[in-house]
Structures are given as structure tokens and as C-alpha cells.
Amino acid sequence: MAPNLSHHIISEALFLLLVFQALFVKSESQFSESLKQYLEAFGYYSINGSSLTDAFDDSLESALKAYQQHYRLEATGRVDSETVKIMSIPRCGVRDVFDNSNDGVKFSMVANYSLFEGMPRWDKRRLTYKFRSSAHVISVRRLRPIIARALQKWAVVSNFTFREEGFFGRSDIVLGFHRHAHGDNFPFDGPGNVLAHAFAPQVGMLHFDADENWSSNNLTRSNQIDLESVSIHELGHTLGLGHSRDPDAIMYAYYRPGSIKRDLGQDDIDGIRALYSN
Ligand SMILES: *[C@@H]1O[C@H](CO)[C@@H](O)[C@H](O)[C@H]1NC(C)=O
Ligand SMILES: *[C@@H]1O[C@H](CO)[C@@H](O)[C@H](O)[C@H]1NC(C)=O
Ligand SMILES: *[C@@H]1O[C@H](CO)[C@@H](O)[C@H](O)[C@H]1NC(C)=O
Ligand SMILES: *[C@@H]1O[C@H](CO)[C@@H](O)[C@H](O)[C@H]1NC(C)=O
Ligand SMILES: *[C@@H]1O[C@H](CO)[C@@H](O)[C@H](O)[C@H]1NC(C)=O
Ligand SMILES: [Zn+2]
Ligand SMILES: [Zn+2]
Numbered sequence: 001m002a003p004n005l006s007h008h009i010i011s012e013a014l015f016l017l018l019v020f021q022a023l024f025v026k027s028e029s030q031f032s033e034s035l036k037q038y039l040e041a042f043g044y045y046s047i048n049g050s051s052l053t054d055a056f057d058d059s060l061e062s063a064l065k066a067y068q069q070h071y072r073l074e075a076t077g078r079v080d081s082e083t084v085k086i087m088s089i090p091r092c093g094v095r096d097v098f099d100n101s102n103d104g105v106k107f108s109m110v111a112n113y114s115l116f117e118g119m120p121r122w123d124k125r126r127l128t129y130k131f132r133s134s135a136h137v138i139s140v141r142r143l144r145p146i147i148a149r150a151l152q153k154w155a156v157v158s159n160f161t162f163r164e165e166g167f168f169g170r171s172d173i174v175l176g177f178h179r180h181a182h183g184d185n186f187p188f189d190g191p192g193n194v195l196a197h198a199f200a201p202q203v204g205m206l207h208f209d210a211d212e213n214w215s216s217n218n219l220t221r222s223n224q225i226d227l228e229s230v231s232i233h234e235l236g237h238t239l240g241l242g243h244s245r246d247p248d249a250i251m252y253a254y255y256r257p258g259s260i261k262r263d264l265g266q267d268d269i270d271g272i273r274a275l276y277s278n
Contacts, residue, residue: 032056035079038087039063041194042253043095044070070096070245089254090212090225092233093186093197096243096253113251113271114242116200121240121275122172123202125158128165133176134183135210138227142216147175150231153250153262154239157269158276172204173238175231179210195255196230198237206234222258229261241271 033054039045045063061077068075073082096114129147131140144164151162165171181187186197188209198206208214208230215224229250236251244251249265 030054032060035064036060039067041093041095042067042091043097066097072245086254089256090192090195091254092230092237092243093188093194094237094243094253111270111274112246112249112267113244113274115240115271115275116242119240119275120201122160126161126163127173128163128169128171129173129175129204130165130167130169130171131176132174133178133210135177135179137177137208137210137214138216143175143227146216146228147231149262150228150235153232153264154235154272157264158239158272160239172202173206173235174204175206175208177208177210182207195225196234198234200237201240204238206238208234218260220258220260225255225257226260226262229259230255232262232264236268236272239272240275241268244268244271 031054033052035056036045036047036052039060040047044067045060064079064083065075065077068077068083071086073086074080076083129151131143131147148162148164151160154160155162162173179188180190184199184205184207188194188207188211190209190211191213194209195212196206196208208227212225213223214227215221216227220226232250233255241251243253244265244267246252246265246267247254249267250261250263251268251271255261
């Protein structure tokens with residue numbers, strides 16, 4: 001019966017709205033504003049002086065559609081349940097979409113992996129790294145073997161080799177834990193949502209959000225974030241890979257707490273080889 005049906009639809013919509021608000025909205029009158037900030041943070045929407053209002057306008061609808069297309073959801077342009085389900089999973093802070101340089105488009109049309117705008121890459125294959133944190137979460141002694149294994153995942157499918165540099169040495173890659181604002185323009189957000197981020201070549205900065213419940217053994221609980229899994233993903237950015245649309249790829253932006261995902265997918269291997277094949 002029509003009244004029941006619409007009642008059901010309304011309560012589902014209300015429920016999703018509440019889920020979304022609980023996750024992202026600081027004040028309940030700012031639903032669209034928060035959605036805009038979410039979509040902007042990940043590269044789908046551009047906020048400027050006049051656009052950060054709580055209006056659900058056409059540009060927000062088309063940004064939402066682009067997001068839904070990226071994640072292979074039905075492009076409804078509405079915040080439906082499938083969209084909220086994905087948005088509520090924690091993820092990497094790096095943007096999904098990059099301004100379309102011609103080469104980027106050429107690659108993204110045929111593959112799931114993506115490369116950064118202008119396809120930046122390292123011009124050497126021997127890279128050095130070191131640890132430097134502003135927040136204490138896991139000791140370097142425990143971090144060292146985890147990062148070494150994560151680097152090895154990439155080394156075996158590429159010509160890269162990695163060597164740890166001493167504390168005072170100059171290194172290509174610097175990895176560490178930080179919380180909230182930490183000196184780049186991408187402050188972390190406390191527990192949940194954004195877990196980590198890393199920069200395209202040849203910046204080499206790789207940051208973990210100190211406020212997550214990181215797991216550094218092999219006993220990752222359902223509420224924890226497996227440090228090794230996320231490290232492999234972030235190192236992919238450090239080497240020049242963007243986000244993949246393939247949920248099985250290491251470079252997929254979302255990470256389900258409790259999961260262990262430590263093997264490169266074929267798409268990741270295709271991506272690194274495409275970037276460094278010549
Ligand atoms: C401001 O943002 C809106 C929505 O993204 C966009 O349509 C508009 O062109 C932007 N204006 C400027 C001046 O960038
Ligand atoms: C992209 O990923 C989807 C989903 O995993 C897969 O079905 C498809 O074959 C992949 N495409 C390419 C070109 O690898
Ligand atoms: C490694 O380097 C060699 C020679 O430069 C090149 O032929 C080969 O394709 C590279 N392998 C990978 C996996 O990038
Ligand atoms: C992190 O997760 C573990 C395992 O579930 C739990 O015992 C611990 O209390 C959590 N720590 C924080 C700070 O939430
Ligand atoms: C976790 O598993 C890896 C790979 O199987 C192993 O090399 C490592 O020693 C284990 N770490 C701990 C703390 O048990
Ligand atoms: Zn990422
Ligand atoms: Zn950072």
C-alpha cells in the first residue's frame with residue numbers, strides 16, 4: 001500500500017541521514033555542507049566562496065554522481081544506502097580523482113589503477129627511508145620489520161630497492177605517526193574516517209593518523225587497523241600510484257577495520273609496471 005511504502009522509504013532515508021550525520025556532521029543543520037566537505041576532501045567537489053552552503057545544488061548532485069560512478073554504484077545523485085555504506089568505511093586521505101592530464105585519462109580508461117596528475121615518478125630505483133613521528137604510537141623497533149615487509153611487496157614486482165637511513169641522514173621517504181594538524185595542509189581527523197596519507201613522487205612523506213587503533217602484530221581485531229596493510233597502500237602512493245577502482249587492489253581507497261590485506265592485486269602490479277616500464 002502506498003502510504004506504507006512511502007513510510008518505509010521515508011524511514012530508510014531518515015535512518016541513512018542519521019548514520020551520515022553521526023559520522024560526519026557536526027551540527028544537524030549542515031548535512032549538504034558536510035557532504036560537500038567529504039566530496040571535496042577526496043577530489044570530487046570544489047568548494048569556493050559561494051558554494052559552501054547547506055544547499056543540495058546541481059554541482060553537489062553531479063559531484064555525488066561522479067563519486068558513485070567511481071565506486072561503481074548506481075549514479076543516482078542522491079545519498080542512498082549503498083553510497084552511505086561506502087562513505088562510512090574508513091579510508092586513505094589521498095584524493096581519488098586527479099585533474100585529467102591526457103596520459104592519466106588514457107590509462108584510467110583501460111585500467112582500474114590510476115596515476116597522479118602529470119605521472120610523477122622517481123628517477124632512481126634505490127630509495128632510502130627513515131622514521132620520524134610527532135606522536136608516539138609504535139616504537140621504531142616494532143615498526144621496522146612491518147615497513148620492511150611492506151616495502152618488499154613492491155620491491156618484488158618492480159626494480160626498486162629500499163634501504164633504511166640513519167636518524168640524521170637525508171632520506172627519500174620519511175614515515176611516521178602524527179595527529180590532527182601536523183605541518184602539511186592535510187590535518188588528520190581523530191579516530192575513524194581518514195587513516196593515513198602519502199604524497200606523490202618525489203615528496204616521500206608518508207603519515208599515519210596516530211589516533212587510529214593500529215595493530216602491529218598479526219592479531220588484528222575487528223575494531224583495529226592493520227598497520228602492514230595500510231603501509232603497503234600508502235607506499236604505493238609514495239611510488240606514484242593513485243587509487244584503484246578495483247576493490248581487490250591494495251590501492252583501493254577504503255579499508256575495512258579488522259581486515260588483513262597484504263597482497264598486491266594484479267591491478268597494483270599492472271599500475272607500477274605501467275608507470276616504470278621505461
Ligand atoms: C564555485 O563552485 C561551484 C560548485 O563547485 C562551481 O559551479 C563554480 O563554477 C565555482 N566558481 C568559481 C569562481 O570557481
Ligand atoms: C577492474 O576491476 C573490476 C572489479 O574488480 C574487474 O571486474 C575488471 O576486470 C577490472 N578491469 C581491468 C581492466 O582490470
Ligand atoms: C627492470 O629494469 C629492466 C631494465 O631496465 C627492465 O627491462 C624491466 O622491465 C624492469 N622490470 C620491472 C618489473 O619494472
Ligand atoms: C584497540 O583495540 C583493542 C582490541 O580490540 C582494544 O583492546 C583496545 O582497548 C583498543 N584501544 C583503544 C585506544 O581504543
Ligand atoms: C606476522 O606475519 C609475518 C608474515 O607472515 C611474519 O613475518 C611476522 O614475523 C609476524 N609478526 C609477528 C609480530 O608475529
Ligand atoms: Zn590511498
Ligand atoms: Zn600528513
